[in-house]
Amino acid sequence: MKRMLLLVLIIVLSFSSLAACSNSASETSAKKESTNAASPETSTKKPVEIQFLHIHGGSQGEAVKRLVEEFNKKQDAVHVTPVYVEGSYEGILEKLQALAATKQLPEVTQAGFSYTNYMVANMPLVPVQKFIDEEKMDLSDFFPKMLELGKGMDGKIYGLPYAVSTPVVYYNKQMFKEAGLDPENPPKTFDELREAAKKLTKGDRMGVYFNYGITGNWMFQAMTETLGGHMVANDQKSVAFDQEPGIKALQYWVDLVNTDKTMPLIDDKQATQSFTSGKLGIYVNTTASLRGLQKDSKFDIGTAAFPVDGVHPRMVPAGGNNVFVIKSTPEKEKAAWEFIKFATSPEGTAITAEGMGYMASRKSAVERDDLLGKYLKQENPAAYTTYRQVDDMVQWNNFPGKGGTRIFKIVQDNIQAALTKQKTAEQAVKDAAAEANQLIK
Amino acid sequence: MNTVSTHVQVNVKTQRAKRTAVNTNRLRKWVWPYAMLSPALVLYGTFFIFPFLFALFLSFMQWNLISPDMEYVGLENYRNLFADDVFWVSFKNTFVYALGTVPASMMIALGLAVLVESVGRAREIYRFLLFIPVVASLAVTSLVWMLLMNPHSGLFNKYLSVFGIEGPNWLNDPNWAMWSLIIIGVWKAIGYNLVLYIAGLKGIDNQLYEAAEIDGAGKWKQFFTITMPLLAPVNLFVLIVSIINSFQVFTTIHIMTQGGPNNATNVLVYQVWQEAFQFFDIGKASALSMVLFALLLIITIVQIRMTESKVHYQ
Numbered sequence: 001m002k003r004m005l006l007l008v009l010i011i012v013l014s015f016s017s018l019a020a021c022s023n024s025a026s027e028t029s030a031k032k033e034s035t036n037a038a039s040p041e042t043s044t045k046k047p048v049e050i051q052f053l054h055i056h057g058g059s060q061g062e063a064v065k066r067l068v069e070e071f072n073k074k075q076d077a078v079h080v081t082p083v084y085v086e087g088s089y090e091g092i093l094e095k096l097q098a099l100a101a102t103k104q105l106p107e108v109t110q111a112g113f114s115y116t117n118y119m120v121a122n123m124p125l126v127p128v129q130k131f132i133d134e135e136k137m138d139l140s141d142f143f144p145k146m147l148e149l150g151k152g153m154d155g156k157i158y159g160l161p162y163a164v165s166t167p168v169v170y171y172n173k174q175m176f177k178e179a180g181l182d183p184e185n186p187p188k189t190f191d192e193l194r195e196a197a198k199k200l201t202k203g204d205r206m207g208v209y210f211n212y213g214i215t216g217n218w219m220f221q222a223m224t225e226t227l228g229g230h231m232v233a234n235d236q237k238s239v240a241f242d243q244e245p246g247i248k249a250l251q252y253w254v255d256l257v258n259t260d261k262t263m264p265l266i267d268d269k270q271a272t273q274s275f276t277s278g279k280l281g282i283y284v285n286t287t288a289s290l291r292g293l294q295k296d297s298k299f300d301i302g303t304a305a306f307p308v309d310g311v312h313p314r315m316v317p318a319g320g321n322n323v324f325v326i327k328s329t330p331e332k333e334k335a336a337w338e339f340i341k342f343a344t345s346p347e348g349t350a351i352t353a354e355g356m357g358y359m360a361s362r363k364s365a366v367e368r369d370d371l372l373g374k375y376l377k378q379e380n381p382a383a384y385t386t387y388r389q390v391d392d393m394v395q396w397n398n399f400p401g402k403g404g405t406r407i408f409k410i411v412q413d414n415i416q417a418a419l420t421k422q423k424t425a426e427q428a429v430k431d432a433a434a435e436a437n438q439l440i441k
Numbered sequence: 442m443n444t445v446s447t448h449v450q451v452n453v454k455t456q457r458a459k460r461t462a463v464n465t466n467r468l469r470k471w472v473w474p475y476a477m478l479s480p481a482l483v484l485y486g487t488f489f490i491f492p493f494l495f496a497l498f499l500s501f502m503q504w505n506l507i508s509p510d511m512e513y514v515g516l517e518n519y520r521n522l523f524a525d526d527v528f529w530v531s532f533k534n535t536f537v538y539a540l541g542t543v544p545a546s547m548m549i550a551l552g553l554a555v556l557v558e559s560v561g562r563a564r565e566i567y568r569f570l571l572f573i574p575v576v577a578s579l580a581v582t583s584l585v586w587m588l589l590m591n592p593h594s595g596l597f598n599k600y601l602s603v604f605g606i607e608g609p610n611w612l613n614d615p616n617w618a619m620w621s622l623i624i625i626g627v628w629k630a631i632g633y634n635l636v637l638y639i640a641g642l643k644g645i646d647n648q649l650y651e652a653a654e655i656d657g658a659g660k661w662k663q664f665f666t667i668t669m670p671l672l673a674p675v676n677l678f679v680l681i682v683s684i685i686n687s688f689q690v691f692t693t694i695h696i697m698t699q700g701g702p703n704n705a706t707n708v709l710v711y712q713v714w715q716e717a718f719q720f721f722d723i724g725k726a727s728a729l730s731m732v733l734f735a736l737l738l739i740i741t742i743v744q745i746r747m748t749e750s751k752v753h754y755q
Binding site: 093094096097101118122123204205265266267269270277279405406412414417419420422 | 588615702
């Protein structure tokens with residue numbers, strides 16, 4: 001008994017000494033900060049420090065850095081620190097959850113369009129609608145479809161579009177020439193694309209790869225809806241991808257992989273490796289990859305709009321992400337809004353779009369020659385393709401109910417089952433729907 | 442001499458002095474060791490005991506890590522888990538991975554350790570080369586493996602085609618994906634096991650080998666009658682560590698297959714992560730962690746019990 005008491009005492013003592021250590025450490029660092037801030041100028045007011053959580057590493061991260069630096073230079077009331085989080089849209093949600101659990105949320109964060117409902121339902125957000133209303137801000141310069149992406153179920157705008165993407169067709173012009181295809185006239189329909197892929201497949205060269213692995217079933221949605229279907233029924237009570245268009249969409253991929261053998265069964269990292277090393281002719285992927293692919297390839301890359309079936313209109317889900325303000329203090333929230341306003345301004349969005357390959361969210365940024373106009377039309381026309389389908393953009397599907405992210409995986413598992421011939425396309429789609437409907441109920 | 446004198450002294454001292462002696466004794470016996478242990482205990486408490494108890498508590502709750510309301514659901518998380526097909530697939534995969542990596546990595550490491558130690562020159566270089574996979578970042582090497590395992594342009598299948606063999610789709614064929622990960626797992630584990638075996642080999646007295654040689658024992662006989670028995674403690678340690686490590690494989694799966702295709706490479710630890718951070722179901726993730734913990738505990742105890750009698754410590 002006494003032994004136990006002693007043990008507890010020792011533990012408590014060592015804890016308190018640890019705590020003391022950390023206290024003094026944070027005090028000294030706080031002191032350092034204040035002296036640093038005070039020293040450079042006579043300004044008595046310290047800038048409001050806020051953090052911006054983002055998902056862009058590598059060359060895309062440079063664009064974030066440039067954006068933040070521009071903002072910090074422009075004014076001295078707010079100082080933004082960008083914080084990079086690995087793992088894309090899923091990585092940032094994971095990080096946000098961990099930060100929320102320890103009450104260390106940043107003031108500004110990105111989140112994928114497929115997680116808008118999740119963010120609204122779970123994160124302590126300050127809807128940007130509040131600031132928009134207060135300032136009577138003019139939103140007409142935003143692409144209207146993109147502005148839709150930040151709206152909650154209640155119609156309020158919660159976040160603003162930071163970086164937007166659509167699925168586009170990348171192709172290797174060199175390989176097109178060698179296969180006797182016209183590099184200036186890429187395939188427009190699913191059938192044409194299938195034929196082109198056959199011609200491109202030869203030896204260790206493969207014809208086409210659809211990046212079906214993007215979570216949120218993004219590419220599957222693009223296929224299904226362009227073939228005239230829907231992911232979710234109108235009443236939001238069941239899924240709708242198990243109708244004919246959804247089955248046809250998956251069957252198309254199954255045929256490419258197993259019948260034509262023109263599409264390799266690999267994941268997006270391997271597909272990127274194949275494409276940039278000249279072993280893959282056509283790569284259907286997000287616009288956001290443009291800069292990376294161009295940087296890593298030695299050949300000329302052409303881009304084309306997402307294919308259609310010749311009957312139904314094109315429907316491309318808007319990929320990419322919003323920026324949100326997270327509740328903190330009124331002062332910091334205001335600072336966060338100032339940064340978001342800059343990041344989504346014509347100048348800010350141009351920095352993001354040019355540096356990453358994502359789309360600008362402002363019409364004027366695309367038109368003005370001092371921003372993206374010249375770049376898109378003359379310097380890098382491959383980057384313009386995504387704007388050709390800006391009016392075909394639809395909302396990136398958020399499955400209703402709490403199990404939405406689980407449904408993403410169920411669909412993905414079944415797509416993989418069909419592609420690896422464990423199930424027929426029809427069976428896979430039906431199985432996925434049956435399981436998904438259980439979760440929506 | 443000494444014991445006798447203390448004995449006499451104690452007998453001679455008064456009752457009070459006796460008590461002080463007992464007190465100092467007790468202090469020496471109890472306070473001092475715990476004081477020395479306290480930093481370790483604090484770390485153990487904060488990073489093991491507390492998270493463990495917290496996870497146990499969470500496994501009876503329904504919670505998404507963010508929402509302020511946590512709901513008590515009793516054993517429902519466990520019931521959901523055992524009714525989940527993916528859990529049983531992961532369960533099986535975890536064992537397949539362990540069975541695939543542990544014996545292979547141990548045997549190869551032991552063989553290499555004996556070989557490396559028997560070469561006179563360049564021993565350091567071999568050790569260094571074999572140890573590289575252990576320190577190399579798995580995130581980076583995974584990408585290189587993906588390049589090698591690319592079914593239509595990767596080096597592996599190119600080499601195989603030279604011999605007229607059509608190589609498999611390593612990472613994306615459900616029949617091959619797990620084997621691909623096992624190959625990488627073995628590659629990664631060899632270096633670490635090798636170092637432990639080398640340390641073990643160095644601990645064996647050379648005289649034993651000399652004596653055996655005089656008695657006419659060949660190299661193989663020496664290996665099985667001297668090396669193997671004397672390495673038993675190292676073997677046991679390597680075995681337990683390898684099993685635990687193999688149960689905790691995560692990075693390669695996360696980067697290379699995400700548990701796919703269709704859960705062919707999903708394992709318990711990866712599923713914990715998916716439940717927690719992809720599906721925001723902390724309760725189920727915690728229940729799964731508890732199952733995993735129990736599993737490892739049982740395996741370790743059985744291991745120790747089973748091999749204890751056969752292990753000879755020097």
